[in-house]
Amino acid sequence: MAKSNEKKLPAERRAELLSILKNRFEKHPSRHQGLAWADVQVRLDAHPEKLWVLDDMETTGGEPDVVGLDAQTGEYIFYDCAAESPAGRRSLCYDRAGLESRKEHRPATSALDMAASMGIELLTEAQYRELQQLGRFDAKTSSWLKTPAAIRKLGGAIFADFRYGTVFVYHNGAQSYYSGRGFRGMLKV
Template sequence: MNSSNNLNHIQTIAQLEALPAIQAIKTRFEAYPQRHGGISWKDLAAYLIQHLDQLAVLLRMEDTGGEVDLIAHDQLPFVGPIFLDCYQKAPKERESLCYDQAARLGRKKFPPASSVLEELAHLGSDLLTPDQYLAIQAHFPLDEKGSSWLLTPPAIRELGGALFGDYRYQTSFIYHNGAESYYKGRGFRTYLLLTDWPKS
């Protein structure tokens, strides 16, 4: 079921919290207060009610297994708070994907059903860059068992490569693969910047 359909009726916090995906996000939000930089759930919920377009993206992130949470930290390279895919293990909706459509169509054998950039077009959220990924990992380690595709510079992609990262031995690593490769356990993490969040 797609939670992002028919959101125009959402006018109160109670109506927002009636959505199953929001219930899951609220539970996660309350479980990890260290991620939120002092932002309250009440203020966040009020923001989402006023920004239904961003709410729709958030729900798509959650519906595809993102296990989304709010991240707010003054040492991260974002101009405001973000919703981030914080899953511990890549969900089936996010794994076994090559990097982009050109790589997928270029495979001679066993092409995957989709690619990361094709899925991003449906989600509406943004793929983490290597620098963003490393900054987040320094404070909130993820990918301790799997790995994530990362937004790849055009110069690398034009030569056939794509970047991914993981976290091992209490250290973040950035690697490369052919863009046409895909693996179980390699997903992709996206974020949604709360563009109208009040500046502190």
């Protein structure tokens, strides 16, 4: 994780972010049935470095929300739940190798590099399909997904969107990028 455990949000921003997260949690109870905000807040208070990461998710347009609880670790799982792929994380190649293979018109960074710098992971195909059970996401955009090594070894990367009432998973060269394609992240707290 690129974020250090020593990084803490200023008190005012911390309070603002917690209010945003709590309001979103209360507005979308179907995303986290059986979970209580008070328990989530206790976990967030115990891990202030995770608030720094959630703030990055929020400020890049991800609208993170709790989508589950890891029964083995007791960690709450946050996904980016913005209706469309986060606006502050679009127009990116899939990874560093894809970015470096471009001869011209390189984007600023790659999805994997940006996710690592933020301290989050790209959603897998299974996680993306789980997310789509909680609402409708990426009806106008698409999101890079964590690509299996066998596909990446051949130069490809996968992305997904929701069209015609269906989740579609596609492939592209890892060096490609589009203004309507970003990535969604996951964080455990």
